[in-house]
Amino acid sequence: MDDVRVGDSERSAALDRLGTLFADGYLDVNEFEERTGQAAVARTRGEIAMLFDDLPAEPATPAQPSASEMELESKLSAKKKMDAAMMATGVLGFITFFVLQMGFDLDYAWVVWPVMSALMIAWYAIFDISDEEDEVLEELLEKDKKERAERLKLAYERRKQLDK
Structure with a gap:
């Protein structure tokens, strides 16, 4: 053949x-x-x-990952989930504010902003990611995304x- x-x-x-x-x-x-x-x-x-x-x-x-590789993968996964939770919090917060302010003309619609801010800060604790880890994880995710995009561009x- x-x-x-x-x-x-x-x-x-x-x-x-x-x-x-x-x-x-x-x-x-x-x-x-x-x-x-x-x-x-x-x-x-x-x-x-x-x-x-x-x-x-x-x-x-892949071969059995080391403990540090498993921790990194766990943190990267948590970072992605935290980013999604923060995005959802922001979008829902804005929608809630505008519905309460414009739709119901409530004087206390401003309360949404501090509640939304507190929830966004709480996501860091919930997902157990520090500010320093967040910066490093963001850099790693961005680097991986750029490298893959470059390889795809070259292949194309x-x-x-x-x-x-």
Whole structure:
């Protein structure tokens, strides 16, 4: 079956898979460019299969994480949940204020602001995240997001080059 010729759909699927593996960090830029170039000109299934010989068929399950890695993952998860809770608190606080102030013309609608502020401060204690941890976790999340976005952008540009 390795000598069976491939068409554009098989080459396209190989390029997509290489892009995903690159975005997930399995390939560096040079390997990605080399393999996508080979995929674009592949004539047989064997040539396509050879590109993936040393790559996982499915994303590998990571080895048992260390205690510090588990703590970091736990904190990152808590940070994401806290950010969602803070966003919901802010949105619901604004809506409540404007409904009470504009809809019911209550003189005490201003009470929403200190209650909302206290709740937002309480989220830090509820999720057990200090101000210092919040800053570090925010930087880590932003860095991961930028790195993945850059790899996806490179994969897209390479794919676009090869499709021309």
